[in-house]
Amino acid sequence: MFNVFYNSNIFAWIEKIISFINSIFFVLLIIGLSFALILSPPDYLQGDSVRIMYVHVPAAWIGLASFTCIAFLSISYFIFKIKNLILIIKSILPIGLMFTCIAIVTGSIWGQPTWGTFWAWDARITSMVILVLFYILLIASQKLILDEDKANKISSIIAVVGLINIPIIKYSVEWWNTLHQPASIKITGTSTIHSSMLMPLLLMFLVLILYCALIFLMKYKTEIIRIKKKNLKRL
Template sequence: MFEYFNPYRIFKINSILQKIIFFCFILVLSIGLVEALFLSPEDYLQKDSVRIMYVHVPAAWISLGIFSTIAFLSISVFIFKNKNLILISKSLAPSGILFTLIALVTGSIWGKPTWGTWWAWDARITSMLVLLILYALYLLSFRIFKDQVRSNKISSMIAIFGAINIPVIKFSVDWWNTLHQPASISLTEKSAIHSSMLVPLVIMTAAFALFSVLIFLMKYNTELIKIKNKGLKRL
């Protein structure tokens, strides 16, 4: 049974998976971009600037999703001391910080023509900035603390404590007055985004998710190589 989980085997499977996912990513991204930039209608109020949403919203979703995953894994790490989970969350973080940055930058670009400002210190935007800082701290903790036991502990603590920020981001637009508009899509209510605009949004989210999986697999293999170079047979 444990034969299936030996690092060498995982490395080989990962390498094959990467090629398949890379192909899927390019395919889905092309369809998504054509839908988002050309086929979808413009908004009645915002005209063409609504197209920034098809990058902004998926990026924000993915960045929140990845941080929640890292936090959940870190809790398991803290309780069960499973080292493999650390490798997984460590490999997830780079695409998470990338998408947080994309969400902030595209939000800024979107804010200028619609709201009339690049930046506002409202609750949603500020809490997203806090998320960016948390990601940075999380990634840095692996670099700063050379001792593995120590870096594992500190990084999981950052992720667990940082998880409190996730509900704050999500509900900031409901709890306080913000410049940012409230959520358009919820699980219980009808979407406030017209279906013709929902199609590119869903496809772009799939494309970004595939991209994060791709980066994750690459990072994970890098970690496996590092372990091999240290001459360790197991984690």
């Protein structure tokens, strides 16, 4: 029943998926970029600076989604002790950290022409910085604690505590007065972003998600080989 989850079967799948993504990635990237930079209209208020949204928003989504994944995987690891989950968590970590940082930096670049400042310690931005700190804590605990069991235990506790930060980030713009505007795309109800700008946004999101999948799979493969190498030594 769990055949799919054996490393050797996953390994064959990874190869196939990587070559599939490689074959479509650049076409999608070019389409996405041309929509984001040329074909989409400027905003009525922000003019062309709104184009920063096409990298800022997907990056922030990926940063948040990665952490949510890591937290739930950590919970399942803590309860079921499936070793494979740790490999998956380790492979998601760098992606999450990278995109959260990208979201913060591009947001700061976006803030200068629109808000008039690079930085504001409002609730949204502060909670994003806290998310980066949680990512760094997780990576540090995986790298610095040599006892593997201990490292996994500690990092899963950090991830669970960090999970509380996620709804705070999401709703910070509604609960408190912030400089950051509320979300344009809502889970329920109509979004307040025009379709001619929503389409490129979703396209860029798809491109970045595929990129994430590529990085994730390569990293996951590396982790599997690391484990196999260890087994080889035991021979």
